[in-house]
Amino acid sequence: MSDSAAAPNAPWSYLGHDVFSVSSRPLDHDDGQINSKGPALLLVHGFGASTDHWRFNIPVISRTHEVHALDLLGFGRSAKPSDLNYGGELWRKQLVAYVNERIGRPTVLVGNSLGGYAALAAGADLGKDAAGVVLLNAAGYFSDSTKRTTTKGLLASIRQKIGGPLRDPFHQRLIFEYLRNPFIIRRTLNQVYIDSTNVDDALVDAIRRPSLDQGAFGVFRSVFSGNGRLHGQPLDELFAELDAPLLLLWGNLDPWMNAVGKRASFKRYAPANTTEVVLNAGHCPHDEIPDQVNSHLLEWLQAS
Numbered sequence: 001m002s003d004s005a006a007a008p009n010a011p012w013s014y015l016g017h018d019v020f021s022v023s024s025r026p027l028d029h030d031d032g033q034i035n036s037k038g039p040a041l042l043l044v045h046g047f048g049a050s051t052d053h054w055r056f057n058i059p060v061i062s063r064t065h066e067v068h069a070l071d072l073l074g075f076g077r078s079a080k081p082s083d084l085n086y087g088g089e090l091w092r093k094q095l096v097a098y099v100n101e102r103i104g105r106p107t108v109l110v111g112n113s114l115g116g117y118a119a120l121a122a123g124a125d126l127g128k129d130a131a132g133v134v135l136l137n138a139a140g141y142f143s144d145s146t147k148r149t150t151t152k153g154l155l156a157s158i159r160q161k162i163g164g165p166l167r168d169p170f171h172q173r174l175i176f177e178y179l180r181n182p183f184i185i186r187r188t189l190n191q192v193y194i195d196s197t198n199v200d201d202a203l204v205d206a207i208r209r210p211s212l213d214q215g216a217f218g219v220f221r222s223v224f225s226g227n228g229r230l231h232g233q234p235l236d237e238l239f240a241e242l243d244a245p246l247l248l249l250w251g252n253l254d255p256w257m258n259a260v261g262k263r264a265s266f267k268r269y270a271p272a273n274t275t276e277v278v279l280n281a282g283h284c285p286h287d288e289i290p291d292q293v294n295s296h297l298l299e300w301l302q303a304s
Contacts, residue, residue: 050076
């Protein structure tokens with residue numbers, strides 16, 4: 001493996017279902033041995049994304065750190081079985097199992113959007129094995145809030161264009177087909193990326209490709225019919241359980257999330273050892289402005 005590219009890991013399964021993951025480690029150029037200093041990192045994508053969404057981060061971070069990324073069950077190249085209750089608790093436990101079984105040492109969990117909630121929840125569970133948590137426009141709700149839907153902005157947009165109840169099978173299928181249209185994927189990305197330079201064919205294909213897999217529609221129905229619950233514990237409870245350092249990287253112009261309002265709640269509940277960085281970006285700053293995100297992340301890792 002080179003020091004600049006992630007390669008697929010050996011097969012791994014959780015609850016008997018295949019999970020796709022990639023990893024990259026820095027190598028000593030003299031003898032080819034792994035030369036990683038500091039904790040490992042596990043990168044966790046958001047709703048509808050996959051390991052491919054870390055395409056600009058893994059090559060840079062893995063020059064100095066062991067880096068892993070996985071596809072949550074139901075997304076990307078991972079299995080999409082029909083017998084799972086998709087939601088935060090499933091993905092939380094999946095991440096904990098991966099750290100324990102595949103990484104085996106203290107790990108910094110990095111998550112975007114829905115993946116941010118899963119990373120925080122897993123970090124709280126891992127205790128001393130969580131070397132840190134990094135949240136990029138993380139989803140989730142607080143105890144004093146009733147708004148628990150990760151994809152609020154997306155669903156509001158869909159309702160305006162299609163309408164109809166999300167619990168109705170016909171409308172669910174209609175929405176699913178609408179969302180996986182390449183034109184709609186590109187248009188949606190252009191709405192949530194303030195700088196659309198990196199909204200390219202590769203990104204559109206990375207989001208569309210998993211939606212063609214057998215079982216993809218079933219995952220969608222499970223999530224939006226209410227059979228699965230996107231979130232488990234409130235964020236404030238998870239913050240109270242977290243012992244590891246926390247870094248908040250905000251795309252402050254996120255059209256799907258009231259970043260200013262959510263930042264205020266995060267400040268109220270986040271642990272004392274929290275670092276916050278505000279960036280001029282949308283919902284996915286790690287892919288929109290990766291150079292800035294990589295720089296802040298590596299600086300924080302060194303300081304921590």
